[in-house]
Amino acid sequence: EAQVTQNPRYLITVTGKKLTVTCSQNMNHEYMSWYRQDPGLGLRQIYYSMNVEVTDKGDVPEGYKVSRKEKRNFPLILESPSPNQTSLYFCASSLWGAGAFEQYFGPGTRLTVT
Amino acid sequence: RKEVEQDPGPFNVPEGATVAFNCTYSNSASQSFFWYRQDCRKEPKLLMSVYSSGNEDGRFTAQLNRASQYISLLIRDSKLSDSATYLCVVNSGNTPLVFGKGTRLSVIA
Numbered sequence: 327e328a329q330v331t332q333n334p335r336y337l338i339t340v341t342g343k344k345l346t347v348t349c350s351q352n353m354n355h356e357y358m359s360w361y362r363q364d365p366g367l368g369l370r371q372i373y374y375s376m377n378v379e380v381t382d383k384g385d386v387p388e389g390y391k392v393s394r395k396e397k398r399n400f401p402l403i404l405e406s407p408s409p410n411q412t413s414l415y416f417c418a419s420s421l422w423g424a425g426a427f428e429q430y431f432g433p434g435t436r437l438t439v440t
Numbered sequence: 441r442k443e444v445e446q447d448p449g450p451f452n453v454p455e456g457a458t459v460a461f462n463c464t465y466s467n468s469a470s471q472s473f474f475w476y477r478q479d480c481r482k483e484p485k486l487l488m489s490v491y492s493s494g495n496e497d498g499r500f501t502a503q504l505n506r507a508s509q510y511i512s513l514l515i516r517d518s519k520l521s522d523s524a525t526y527l528c529v530v531n532s533g534n535t536p537l538v539f540g541k542g543t544r545l546s547v548i549a
Contacts, residue, residue: 359536368541369484369527384536416483429476429529429537431483 328353332417332432339407340440347402347435349417357420358400359384359429360392362413369416375400407439443467444530446540454548457518461543463528464510472531473504473511477524478542484527487513518547 330351339345351358359374361384371384375394389411391403400419404411417432446463453459465473473490488495490502490511501514511530515522528540 361539366541369539371536374536414481428474428486428489429484431485434481434483 328430330417330419330430330432332415332435334435335433336436338438338440341408342406345404345407345437347404347415347417347437349400349402349432350398351400351417351419351430352398353419353421353430354397355419355430356397356422357427358394359418360390360400360402361416361418362386362411363416363434364413372402372415407437409439411437412439413437443538444528444540446526446528446543448541448543450544450546452546452548453518455518455520457547458514458516459518459545460512460514461526461528461545462510462512463530463540463543464508465528465530465538466509467530467532467538468506468509470509470530470532473502474529474531475500475502475511475513476527476529476539478527479524487526515545518545520547520549523547 333348360372361369363369370386373392375381415435418429420427420429444465475487476484477487478484490504494503499516503512523546525542525544527542530538
């Protein structure tokens with residue numbers, strides 16, 4: 327089954343404790359992206375990757391890191407989480423680029439930082 | 441002016457009603473347009489792309505007006521299962537997609 331998977335689905339952590347949210351897709355997609363969704367603010371892009379070893383900042387990259395060592399994986403790293411990073415996070419992938427192709431989203435990771 | 445603007449709603453409509461959402465975008469160079477649907481606490485999923493000539497998929501019709509820089513989504517014969525948030529999405533080439541904040545629809549029995 328073609329899908330984007332994220333782990334964990336739910337995470338409660340404390341300020342400053344490094345964490346990684348994994349994202350994996352099995353569709354051989356070139357493009358992958360991370361979004362956060364907050365009430366009243368909609369979906370905002372954190373980072374994206376056009377291909378392996380190519381990553382770029384989105385609209386809200388502060389406090390996050392990513393890597394794209396393999397085509398299928400695009401982990402999101404929070405080196406020192408803070409309460410303002412409490413949010414619902416979605417990973418997405420698409421065939422190529424960011425434009426004309428359908429974005430496939432993972433199921434979401436609900437992160438709470440206390 | 442925000443890049444992509446939508447009326448947040450909620451739109452509360454009875455079953456069988458016709459409802460229309462509009463979405464305006466600010467970048468005249470925008471090339472690709474989409475409507476995504478998001479159920480509560482779930483991931484967004486593509487509902488339909490929006491083509492210049494307009495397109496229809498069953499009860500759903502999408503239209504693009506480049507001159508006025510807006511896209512629309514029309515839902516006919518609303519079903520309870522249509523209750524969701526509808527996201528307008530715009531792209532301007534190889535730049536990241538821009539999502540609207542969504543319009544919430546509740547279809548009531």
